[in-house]
Amino acid sequence: DAGVTQSPTHLIKTRGQQVTLRCSPISGHKSVSWYQQVLGQGPQFIFQYYEKEERGRGNFPDRFSARQFPNYSSELNVNALLLGDSALYLCASSLGGVAGANVLTFGAGSRLTVL
Amino acid sequence: ELKVEQNPLFLSMQEGKNYTIYCNYSTTSDRLYWYRQDPGKSLESLFVLLSNGAVKQEGRLMASLDTKARLSTLHITAAVHDLSATYFCAASSYGGATNKLIFGTGTLLAVQP
Numbered sequence: 715d716a717g718v719t720q721s722p723t724h725l726i727k728t729r730g731q732q733v734t735l736r737c738s739p740i741s742g743h744k745s746v747s748w749y750q751q752v753l754g755q756g757p758q759f760i761f762q763y764y765e766k767e768e769r770g771r772g773n774f775p776d777r778f779s780a781r782q783f784p785n786y787s788s789e790l791n792v793n794a795l796l797l798g799d800s801a802l803y804l805c806a807s808s809l810g811g812v813a814g815a816n817v818l819t820f821g822a823g824s825r826l827t828v829l
Numbered sequence: 830e831l832k833v834e835q836n837p838l839f840l841s842m843q844e845g846k847n848y849t850i851y852c853n854y855s856t857t858s859d860r861l862y863w864y865r866q867d868p869g870k871s872l873e874s875l876f877v878l879l880s881n882g883a884v885k886q887e888g889r890l891m892a893s894l895d896t897k898a899r900l901s902t903l904h905i906t907a908a909v910h911d912l913s914a915t916y917f918c919a920a921s922s923y924g925g926a927t928n929k930l931i932f933g934t935g936t937l938l939a940v941q942p
Contacts, residue, residue, distance in 0.1 A: 747929065756833075756917050756932030757872070770929055804871060808928070818862075818930060820872045 716741070718807050718821035726827045727795050735790045735824045737805030745769070745810030746788040747818065748780060751802040763788055764810040792826075800828045831856045831922040835933035842908050843941050850936045852901040852918035861901045862919040862930065863892050872917065875903075908940045 749757035759772040763782035806818040878894035
């Protein structure tokens with residue numbers, strides 16, 4: 715079984731540019747979450763989507779946006795990149811729904827470097 | 830607001846020794862996760878603890894959960910070099926329909942020969 719897949723694995727952008735990161739969840743998983751991990755810190759929650767609807771948003775500026783598609787894959791977009799956006803972006807999927815079927819499985823991540 | 834604290838932040842230990850990493854969380858949480866992260870890599874799930882008194886073991890690692898004390902521990906027995914990594918605990922935070930993990934700052938474990 716394929717796990718959570720993310721693309722691209724690495725990318726370099728310059729300040730002010732825009733980036734789109736992609737995530738395909740485990741088959742059967744309907745919830746996708748995005749986390750940002752800055753070097754030396756623990757991951758921080760950015761978004762959660764379930765059945766194409768946003769279920770939660772962390773403390774990130776409006777430059778960060780995301781969406782989930784009918785096949786449950788997801789994209790994270792970051793506009794007007796800043797140096798501080800350099801980080802490992804992790805996608806996690808789970809079954810979703812109520813009653814806590816929410817054990818997260820993380821993908822390998824997309825490492826973004828902003829110059 | 831749920832907050833998670835880990836200690837120590839850095840742990841240097843000799844092979845063959847035992848040690849414990851502590852994870853405290855500030856408000857009620859229904860599950861506690863432990864992850865391992867190697868440099869430049871993603872998070873590898875180690876344990877999910879679901880109830881008070883839960884204990885799980887895998888090899889030289891054992892995790893436990895005390896929900897009354899809001900404390901989880903990761904115990905390392907007879908450490909070996911391969912265990913060198915950063916270990917994170919994370920607690921689930923439910924808010925309405927949102928499920929998110931709040932991570933600790935991580936414990937960098939260096940096992941010396």
